[in-house]
Amino acid sequence: MDLWREMGLEGRRALIVHHDDLGITHAQNQAYLDLGLPTGSVFAASAWAPALAGLSGGDIGAHLTLTSEWRAPRLRPLTAGPSLRDPAGYLWPTLEEVWQHADVAEVEAEFRAQVDAVYALGIDVTHIDTHMGAVMRPDIAEVYVRLAEEYRLPLMLPARLEYHALPEAFREPLQRALGATRLPRVDVLMGYGHAPEAMRDWYAGALRNLGPGVYHLIHHAALDTPEGRMLPDWDRRAADADALRDGEVRALIAEFTPLTYREIRDALRAHWPEEGRVDGDA
């Protein structure tokens, strides 16, 4: 299935600008509304998720999570699975705790509940992606891929996996789990590791010299407000927002073919069976 060719993207530079972590704070949501860029994904369990319902032009996915890593705000699982929660009832604070404790059947029920909850807001879900890489545990990756196929949604699937602090034992089965799908892959760009004062230049540099491809640029833009500052990495989030308001960065973005997950989803569905997987034989 060569979706990119079918969509007329072959030989072009296509760009999805993707806003992660929507719903976690008002500062994050308001940056989304202010920037006017359509694509992002929302924490189903977040208090601010309902504010994203009913927007025209939204391209909103479900930001599947098994972690809630800050002191506050914190998220609870939507389902009752005891393996998904810390002693206070919230999602685990760290990846390591998720990987150690999470029962895969409870993960699957929770991920379904998270996708369903975004639909229940009246949001026409366009894709799924994942928070903090909890899906890198191979059996969880298998669920992640399978749910995308069952829901007939594209998922954020990096063309190249980067194994930040990934247990060695995960690598080969993870490759196998992600290799089981023919869903399209994207080249991921993310400046998150850079210092806030270097962020604008990172964007300009990263966008300037790319060859043809389908790029998924991850950002976490949030306003610099008293609430936004409660996240420990607020300065990187504010730097993302500043960079994406910058004239040169916007001009560089405008040189790409803009792409949304809605377009990808709808192109996929055009030849996707109503039931069943898009597997190696599709």
Added chain:
Amino acid sequence: MDLWREMGLEGRRALIVHHDDLGITHAQNQAYLDLGLPTGSVFAASAWAPALAGLSGGDIGAHLTLTSEWRAPRLRPLTAGPSLRDPAGYLWPTLEEVWQHADVAEVEAEFRAQVDAVYALGIDVTHIDTHMGAVMRPDIAEVYVRLAEEYRLPLMLPARLEYHALPEAFREPLQRALGATRLPRVDVLMGYGHAPEAMRDWYAGALRNLGPGVYHLIHHAALDTPEGRMLPDWDRRAADADALRDGEVRALIAEFTPLTYREIRDALRAHWPEEGRVDGDA
């Protein structure tokens, strides 16, 4: 059981300044921290509740709720009871929907989960109170009273019931449900209905000419921030914060004997059976 006499409050003017709706926004929590007044109650299901854990000098209760009335932020029930949730999975937006739909057994499970969740944060819960009066349905009022007694916690129990838009059929059974306990009652003061520009004067007037009694002053102070302004009544919340920072209002408050629910709870527990109710015979 004449608790007020036992506590040495007879003939005095005692005042609990009570911060409602903690946890719902950062703006609400930060006002609590800034004002330095110890007493308030927190929504167990709110994203910001964990920020109130580990405070020294806190006097924090569980703000039991069955409603989530704003577009965002919204709260979900902690338990799975279908009668407690709207089609998108959140607590009902209105009192009328709660009164129409809520199954009392599901309410009891939810209220227990809310109290337990505040304890699970490591907060030494000092009392329970209730949001928007959902407990005025008589069978729910019966649960509210019974849980306070089981948890050996004081509850916010007004000495005079004001029947705002209360169905006529509720009145007599509600009186009976609340009359079943000998837990102490308080005289409730609340300026919420007043215009923001009149709030300071309301506080000054309300506090100036009171006789002896135990008063529970309800406020909803929140900072005036972009996030705080998302609540439709943000201007009244900001006016509460302004009034409680006002020198004259603080001087009037200082003329009262300050009272916390922790003191009430501990005085109650001094002669409260480990098991069993504080009923008419206690």
